[in-house]
Amino acid sequence: MEVHLVDGTYELFRHYFAVPQSSDLDGQEIAAVRGVLSSVLSMLSKGATHIAVATDHVIESFRNDLYEYYKTGDGVPPDLMSQFPILEDALESMGVVVWRMVEFEADDALAAGAARASKDANVDRVVICTPDKDLGQSVVGDRVVQLDRRREITRNEAAIIEKFGVRPASIPDYLGLVGDTADGFPGIPGWGAKAASSVLFIYNHYENIPNDPDQWDRSIRNSKKLAKILFDSWEDALLFRKLATLRLDIDLFNSVDELRWIGPKPEFDKFCTRMRSMDLFKRATALALKQSSSI
Numbered sequence: 001m002e003v004h005l006v007d008g009t010y011e012l013f014r015h016y017f018a019v020p021q022s023s024d025l026d027g028q029e030i031a032a033v034r035g036v037l038s039s040v041l042s043m044l045s046k047g048a049t050h051i052a053v054a055t056d057h058v059i060e061s062f063r064n065d066l067y068e069y070y071k072t073g074d075g076v077p078p079d080l081m082s083q084f085p086i087l088e089d090a091l092e093s094m095g096v097v098v099w100r101m102v103e104f105e106a107d108d109a110l111a112a113g114a115a116r117a118s119k120d121a122n123v124d125r126v127v128i129c130t131p132d133k134d135l136g137q138s139v140v141g142d143r144v145v146q147l148d149r150r151r152e153i154t155r156n157e158a159a160i161i162e163k164f165g166v167r168p169a170s171i172p173d174y175l176g177l178v179g180d181t182a183d184g185f186p187g188i189p190g191w192g193a194k195a196a197s198s199v200l201f202i203y204n205h206y207e208n209i210p211n212d213p214d215q216w217d218r219s220i221r222n223s224k225k226l227a228k229i230l231f232d233s234w235e236d237a238l239l240f241r242k243l244a245t246l247r248l249d250i251d252l253f254n255s256v257d258e259l260r261w262i263g264p265k266p267e268f269d270k271f272c273t274r275m276r277s278m279d280l281f282k283r284a285t286a287l288a289l290k291q292s293s294s295i
Contacts (some may be wrong), residue, residue, distance in 0.1 A: 001049065001050060001122055001123050001124055001256070002048070002049070002050070002123070002124060002125045002126070002127060003050045003051075003052075003113075003114075003115075003123055003125075003126045003127070003146050003256055004043060004048045004050065004052075004068055004125065004127045004129060005049065005052055005053075005054065005109075005110045005113050005114055005127070005128050005129060006040065006052070006053045006054070006108060006129040006130075007042075007053075007106055007107070007110060007132065007135075008036065008053040008055035008088075008091070008098070009037060009055055009056045009106045010086075010106075010130050010132065010172070011032070011035075011036045011053075011055075012032050012036055012055075012080070012083060012084065012087055013080070014075075014127060014150065015031070015032040015036055015046060016031070016032035016080045016083070016260070017033030017037075017150070018035070019031045019032065019034075019035045022034070022276075023274065024274050024276060025273075025274050025275075026274070028081075028086070029083065029084065030078065030081065030083065030086065030102055030275050031086030032083050032085045032087075032160075033083050033086050033090055034273065034275055034277050034280065036087055036091075037087075037090055037091065037277075037280050038280060038283075039092060039149075040091065040094070041094075041280065041283050041284060041287065042090065043129075044131060044246050044261055044287055045283075045287055046243075048261075049260060049261060049291075050256055050259040050260050050261070051096060051097070051098060051259060051261055052096070052097040052101070052113060052252075052253075052259050053091055053097070053098050054098075054099040054106035054107075054109035054110050054113070055084060055088055055098060055099070055100055055101065055106055056084070056100055056105055056106045057070060057072035057084065057085070057088065057100035057272075058073075058101070058102045059071070060072055060073065060104055060150050061101070061102075061103060061104055061105045061108075062104065063105070063144065063183075063243050064171055066239065066243060066245055067105040067184075067185060067245060069185065070183060070184045070185065070243065071183050071184040072184075073183070076280070078149050078271060078295065080113075088100055088273070089271070090268075090271050092265075093264065093265050093267045093268040093270075093271045094264045094265075094271075094280075094284055095261055095262060095263050095265055095268070095284075095288075096158035096261060096266045096270050097253070097258065097259050098257050099113070099252055100295060102123045104250055105144070107130075107132060107134055107135060107246055108246050108247040108248075108250060109250060110128050110130065110138070110253055111128075111135065111138045111246035111247070111248055112244075112246075112247065112248045112249070112250040112268075113252050113253070114126045114128050114138045114144050114175060115138065115248050116244075116252065116253065117256050117259075118140060118144050122254050122256070123147065123256055124143075125142070125143060125144070126143065126144045126145070127145055127146075127147050127154075128137070128144065128145070128146045128147065129147045129171050130146065130147075130148075131148040131150065131151070131222075132145075132182075133164070133171070133175070134171065134172075134175060134180065134183075134246060135168065135179070136155070136160045136163075136168055136171045136225045137168050137171035137172055137244075137245070137246060138168070138246065139156060139157050140157060140168070141154065141156065141157050141169045141248070142156045142157070144167070145283055146160070148174060152231075156263075164197060165194075165196075165197025165200075165201055166194075166196070166200045166201050166204075166260055167204065169204065169205075170200045170201075170204050170205065171244070172241045172242075172244040172245040172246075173196075173204070173205050173206055173241055174196050174197065174240075175207075175240070175241070175244035176188070176189070176198055176226050176237050176238075176241030176242075176243075176244055177191040177195075177196040177237065177240075178191060178192065178193050179202075180244060181244065183243065185239075185243050187239045187240060188229060188233045188236060188237055188240070189228065189229065189233075190225065190226070190229040191229065191230070191289070195221075195222070195226055195244040198219070198220050198221075198257055199216075199220055200228065202219075202220070206230070206234075206237055206238070206291065209225075209227075209230070211227070211231060212227075213226070213227035213228075213247065213254050223287055232272075247271060250292070257277060260264065261288075261291075262288065262291075262292075263284065263285070263287075263288025263289075263291070263292070264281070264284040264288065268281060268284060
């Protein structure tokens, strides 16, 4: 059994900027929602059986209380923002489990869901469907992998190390140093990707880095300069790492059986009528019938 966990926020943004605009019967912009629904149905038609979609029901999270410059919903087009609750309702009516995040972020839900699902002996693999680099910290060997669906790239632990130069557990430390413009924190000046990976591949976490640069591994260049910058900016480094660390203490489900897709709910018909997308209804019902007959 594979469990697929989908970044609904990313998918909605991706489809918003990729498909022509279109409105529903009420004049509401709906094209991105239809795109995501079609994409999820494609996953199911290709064999996905257990699936959940995490969304940022509210863009702001607890991290905004930690850092005033953390990302907000400012600048998000209103006709994109308005589609979030519609997407959530539509997915649920299609029978898909949706994790609507308010205090936490969708990325936290994906990380927590992956950690929970990977503990189930009946689960062969957990596939986190997002290109976001912070989810690299959730990858475990070949058991929990990250999938960039747009580019069709799957990354296991070895691939994460190849891409970032650090192990998955060091991704928060790495992002704390180099920053994450998408999330709104700058990292530590003077620490680029190459310096961060060369140091963290050896020491893994900030606390393991010697205060005395003369004690650093000899393979690390500019150790005195890097050490001074890091320890002079220690509190910022810790804060940025905390912002990049995904939370696992979210109660999302008790059993992976809850994530099994068994078909659309009766109200999905009305959703599709409103969205002028009866083809989605026909696809979903036909797929559910096919899956039920194969059990």
